[in-house]
Amino acid sequence: MCGITGVFDTRGGKKIDRNLLQCMNQTLVHRGPDDGQIHIEPNIGLGHRRLSIMDISSGQQPLFNEDASVVVVFNGEIYNFEQLADELSTLGHKFRTHCDTEVIVHAWEEWGEQCVTHFNGMFAFAIWDRNQQVLFLARDRLGIKPFYYTWLNNGLFLFASELKALLVHPDFDRTLDHQAIEDYFAYGYVPDPKTIFKNTFKLNPGHTLMLRQDQSIASSREYWDIPFQPHDALNEQEAAEELVTRLRSAVDKRLMSEVPLGAFLSGGVDSSAIVALMSGLMQEPVNTCSISFSDRAFDESDYAQMVVERYQTQHFTEQVEQNDFDLIDRLATLYDEPFADSSAIPTYRVCELAKKRVTVALSGDGGDENFAGYRRYRWYMIEEQLRSKLPLGLRKPIFGLLGYVYPKADWAPKFLRAKTTFESLARDSVEGYFHSVSVLDNKLRQQLFSRDFHRSLQGYQAIEVLRYYDVKNPARDALSRVQYLDMKTYLAGDILTKVDRASMAHSLEVRIPLLDYEFVEWLSGLPASMKLRRQEGKYIFKKSLESYLPHEVLYRNKMGFAVPLASWFRGPLREHVRTTLLGNILADTGIFNMVFIKKMLDQHQSGRRDYSAPIWTLLMFEAFLRNVLSTSSSYVEQIEKVA
Known part of the structure; x- marks a missing residue:
């Protein structure tokens, strides 16, 4: 795993500034502490930071073809590189190394921009072809690896694995994108392809971008999408058997390494499944890592221990205190833009623990999206059944009124909190799902933002993100439809971003078998009834694992990687959140209605309402403003650091 960066002069005539x-490259040292090199020639400069995993002795980058006319910088892993190397060798290409990076160079020479369709892996890379005067950029199908880019007013095109490398440039435009702010307070992250900065973007998952000289604008091209095409009829037993066979293959591909390798083990179904299959493929005991919590309500360590004992793993665990909130400012600098998933805290800690033992870890991420494991899917399907009984024209006034008059009861059991359900039923399917995933719903965002900020949005609303993807949604049934929306937004924007930054902060590579694209394609074709059945999420996944994992691990209530925000903000962080959120930093932006923020804090801290998620979202936005936006990353200061 590595970090990449580069500068391309689209107009020509400028000398690339080596210092x-x-x-820019040095800001990514955490992604690649083992080596750092740059390459400069007319109009192009490429930088690379290396975390050595494969072919440690000869896999340095930037890496060239035989005549040095093609050069690549690459972040990620190509799991089928050996097969591709054999194929390319028979076509006459000469290899000097035994690393996956060189496969990219020769694949480009042989197949051009179609090279990405041959790769199975996680990747973000940039290729410069001097003969064609072409810069070719690509990101993996599901967005496991990040890729940021921007155009400057002087014609320079910058790209990097993280925003912090772009922020170093003295001409980087730090103007905030107001639509991205609206998106952030709806979703808790900034969805691709936007960033928090107006003129800076993420390359969408499954997309490529090709630039030539005298080209100040270029459109990205999609080379892959999740098909959701139904399979020929499979009975339950056949599906379960094939599922395990395909997942075992995906795990096996990800065991190649010349450095210590292990796995995260939370005690949930997904990570436990990965450990179980690893144990059957490895001769030595699997290195497993997990964290426990002092608060038993959030602790899954007993379930992890069941898997440890069954497979005799080499297990390492550490307890994290529930008051582990000292990471707030650290997280802001890791993510470079507002990011409000509070599980980033325990994710950071488990990566910190894993790095003490291994350099590569396999994770169980992607299981909830693939197999409909989130609780919100169950509620959505119940609501969809009710929506199907009445047309929107009748539902909107009836349930809209019920949602308006029904009291908000955050303290009550879920089945008594009908206000949210009524509000969802008054909407169409996409609106209903958007309402269920929003950190701050439409009403709260309307109250949170100032009048001037609302005017600046010119009618834009965050639901447009989901509407954009729903237009091209290939799924035919209601469950698959929202799975697709999550895979295009939440998976890349939240889950994979969280894991990438937390792991790379510790120079740890994380591999994700459940997001093997061939496995994802096959799973998308299974009927919805095999994923969610009678309120049992991950149905076929759990059935397929019954001979591999204890019943207690498979069929228990989902806990998630949660932290006790509500109690933090009423207890140890009570004064901190008031001072922070009611201080000058948020007030001076002109974005917020400060009277409403105070009202939220008062109601939360009195116990009348649970505003923990909106408060955390505001805290992380304030931390971004204070630690990233207003912090000088000047060229001169950075040169002094490098020197």
């Missing part, structure tokens, strides 16, 4: 490129 500046070196500074």
Whole structure:
């Protein structure tokens, strides 16, 4: 795993600043502490930070073809590189290394921009072809690896694995994108392809971008999408058997390494499944890592221990205190833009623990999206059944009124909190799902933002993100439809972003078998009834694992990687959140209605309402403003650091 960065002069005639490129590259040292090199030639400069995993002795980058006319910088892993190397060798290509990076160079020479369709892996890379005067950029199908880019007013095109490398450039435009702010307070992250900065973007998962000289604008091209095409009829037993066979293959591909390798083990179904299959493929005991919590309501360590004992793993665990909130400012600098998933805290800690033992870890991420494991899917399907009984024209006034008059009861059991359900039923399917995933719903965002900020949005609303993807949604049934929406938004924007930054902060590579694209394609074709059946999420996954994992692990209530925000903000962080959120930093932006923020804090801290998620979202936005936006990352300061 590595970090990449680069500068391309689209107009020509400018000399690439070596010191500046070196500074940009140096900001990514945490992604690649083992080596750092740059390459500069007319109009192009490329930088790379290396975390050595494969072919440690000869896999340095930037890496060239035989005549040095093609050069690549690459972040990720190509799991089928050996097969591709054999194929390319028979076509006459000469290899000097035994690393996956060189496969990319020769695949480009042989197949051009179609090279990405041959790769099975997680990747973000940039290829410069001097003969064609082409810069080719690509990101993996599901967005496991990040890729950021921007155009400057002087014609320079910058790209990097993280925003912090772009922020170093003295001409980087730090103007905030107001639509991205609206998105952030709806979703808790900034969905691709936007970033928090107006003129800076993420390359969408499954997309490529090709630039030539005298080209100040270029559109990205999609080379892959999740098909959701139904399979030929499979009975339950056949599906379960094939599922395990395909997942075992996906795990096996990800065991290649010349450095210590292990796995995260939370005690949930997904990570336990990965450990179980690893144990059957490895001769030595699997290195497993997990964290426990002092608060038993959030602790899954007993379930992890069941898997440890069954497979005799080499297990390492550490207890994290529930008051582990000292990471707030650290997280802001890791993510470079507002990011409000509070499980980033325990994710950071488990990566910190894993790095003490291994350099590569396999994770169980992607299981909830693939197999409909989130609780919100169950509620959505119940609501969809009710929506199907009445047309929207009748539902909207009836349930809209019920949602308006029914009291908000955060303290009550879920089945008594009908206000949210009524509000969802008054909407169409996409609106209903958007309402269920929003950190701050439409009404709260309307109250949170100032009048001037609302005017600046010119009618834009965050639901447009889901509407955009729903237009091209290939799924035919209601459950698959929202799975697709999550895979295009939440998976890349939240889950994979969280894991990438937390792991790379510790120079740890994380591999994700459940997101093997061939496995994802096959799973998308299974009927919805095999994923969610009678309120049992991950139905076929659990059935397929019954001979591999204890019943207590498979069929228990989902806990998630949660932290006790509500009690933090009423207890140890009570004064901190008031001072922070009611201080000058948020007030001076002009974005917020400060009277409403105070009202939220008062109601939460009195116990009348649970505003923990909105408060955390505001805290992380304030931390971004204070630690990233207003912090000088000047060229001169960075040169001094490098020197």
